[in-house]
Amino acid sequence: MDFNKLNLANPLQSALKQLGHQTPTPIQAQAIPPLLEGRDLLGIAQTGTGKTGAFALPILDRLLRKKRHAPRKGARVLILTPTRELAAQIDDSFRTYGKEMRLFRGLVFGGVNQNPQVRTMSRGVDVLTATPGRLLDLMQQGHIRLDKLETFVLDEADRMLDMGFINDIRKVIAVLPPQRQTLLFSATMPNEIATLAGGLLNRPIRVEITPQATTVDRIAQSLHYVAKADKLKLLQHLLKNSGEIKRTLIFSRTKHGADRISQRLEKSGIRAAAIHGNKSQNARQRALKSFRSGQVRVLVATDIAARGIDVPGVTHVINFDLPNEPESYVHRIGRTARAGADGAAISFCDALERPLLKDVERCIRQRIPVLEDHPFHSEEAANADPRQMAAKNKANASRSQQQRRGGRKQGGKPGARNSAAKRRGGKPGGTGSGTSQAGSASPNRSAVAGAPSGGKRRRRRRKAGPARQAA
Numbered sequence: 001m002d003f004n005k006l007n008l009a010n011p012l013q014s015a016l017k018q019l020g021h022q023t024p025t026p027i028q029a030q031a032i033p034p035l036l037e038g039r040d041l042l043g044i045a046q047t048g049t050g051k052t053g054a055f056a057l058p059i060l061d062r063l064l065r066k067k068r069h070a071p072r073k074g075a076r077v078l079i080l081t082p083t084r085e086l087a088a089q090i091d092d093s094f095r096t097y098g099k100e101m102r103l104f105r106g107l108v109f110g111g112v113n114q115n116p117q118v119r120t121m122s123r124g125v126d127v128l129t130a131t132p133g134r135l136l137d138l139m140q141q142g143h144i145r146l147d148k149l150e151t152f153v154l155d156e157a158d159r160m161l162d163m164g165f166i167n168d169i170r171k172v173i174a175v176l177p178p179q180r181q182t183l184l185f186s187a188t189m190p191n192e193i194a195t196l197a198g199g200l201l202n203r204p205i206r207v208e209i210t211p212q213a214t215t216v217d218r219i220a221q222s223l224h225y226v227a228k229a230d231k232l233k234l235l236q237h238l239l240k241n242s243g244e245i246k247r248t249l250i251f252s253r254t255k256h257g258a259d260r261i262s263q264r265l266e267k268s269g270i271r272a273a274a275i276h277g278n279k280s281q282n283a284r285q286r287a288l289k290s291f292r293s294g295q296v297r298v299l300v301a302t303d304i305a306a307r308g309i310d311v312p313g314v315t316h317v318i319n320f321d322l323p324n325e326p327e328s329y330v331h332r333i334g335r336t337a338r339a340g341a342d343g344a345a346i347s348f349c350d351a352l353e354r355p356l357l358k359d360v361e362r363c364i365r366q367r368i369p370v371l372e373d374h375p376f377h378s379e380e381a382a383n384a385d386p387r388q389m390a391a392k393n394k395a396n397a398s399r400s401q402q403q404r405r406g407g408r409k410q411g412g413k414p415g416a417r418n419s420a421a422k423r424r425g426g427k428p429g430g431t432g433s434g435t436s437q438a439g440s441a442s443p444n445r446s447a448v449a450g451a452p453s454g455g456k457r458r459r460r461r462r463k464a465g466p467a468r469q470a471a
Helices: 010-019 026-036 052-063 086-099 115-122 132-140 159-160 166-174 191-200 227-241 255-267 281-293 326-333 351-364 379-381 386-407 418-424 453-471
Strands: 041-044 075-082 106-107 127-132 151-154 179-187 205-208 219-225 247-249 272-275 298-301 314-321 343-349
Touching: 010 052, 010 086, 010 132, 026 041, 026 052, 026 115, 026 205, 026 343, 026 453, 041 052, 041 075, 052 075, 052 086, 052 127, 052 379, 052 386, 075 166, 086 127, 106 115, 106 151, 115 127, 127 132, 132 166, 151 247, 159 166, 159 326, 179 191, 179 343, 179 379, 219 379, 227 343, 247 453, 255 272, 272 281, 326 343, 326 351, 343 351, 343 418, 351 379, 351 386
Parallel strands: 041 179, 041 205, 075 127, 075 151, 106 127, 151 179, 219 343, 247 298, 247 314, 272 298, 314 343
Antiparallel strands: none
């Protein structure tokens, strides 16, 4: 099948030809016909399968055939997505596919000044792409209304659930008009998303391209057992000694870890940048731009960006830390082997991560091949028992929680009492009065506000001494 047989409007056919797109992907071939008929759709497909085109093309076709003015402060189409990067990429796809039509677009997400977004929405838009937080914020301020919406797309629904957006999604759904076309796309189908889909969709067409949580066949996966302390050394070794590892995306479990990895790589002469939720939107866009252009070879990211980075030519994905959620492994490695290209995914695993590895392999229904031919191979990690490591991780987490609770019971943040004592002129850990412990009040003596200090009382007694003797 080619796009000519899908009966898309001529401006869309022309745009597809200019892009060199002749054959639809499997999800596009199965989703576009029912969407052109106005049906609701539940699409289950892993990342990189072309699902943005699967919903963007029929939506644009409908806008072309049913021309009407966008409602003031409103939109005809709303696409809700979890991350800023993914929102920007979807908006760019609508711009590219709709280049030969008069299309008003809006892009709404946090981390930037809201005023330009408010100005755009004041006149209304045909297509609004948004993240949940900023969308609800502008709705509550009265800058956006959705009562005239014709089509609603919920993209990356399971990622929305992982990021805690499920309540925000329900708030948005509550204000949508009942007569609308609704599309829900997800890479996996956990129970809560299935329940949401049941109440959101009206007799939907179900399109499932691949089994849930399977990985792309073209991705060569490998596993490196390594001690936690040697992970950075192994990473530097691979990047410096393998000519095949070119444009590389590295995933860290924490934001601090992402910054630390990129800084260490920079110091070793490897151009790198980091992207995570604590970065400003401008910083995130600069990092992505540098990665796309090839100015930096390595981009270090947290899972918040796992489905928001669509950069062609990523040769390798490296899991510096295994993910806590096994489904995230699929989304991470799906950043490579896109658009028909081959790719590779390398995962590091230390002893304490053996339970996470077990969950990942159960999720993808296969064992990841182990590579021992590197100078930092760890037999301890290779032979660690996942159940024992899980118990150890649980004990460590419980101990850390108890320590945090203990710190709160002792009066708040560590060092707060010492800082207060210094401000009063006392010694850290002392009474804070500027006197020695010998001159401090006894524990069973009540402190009276405004009472003279111990030094003042002693001076008064010395002055009153002769008078007392005379008496």
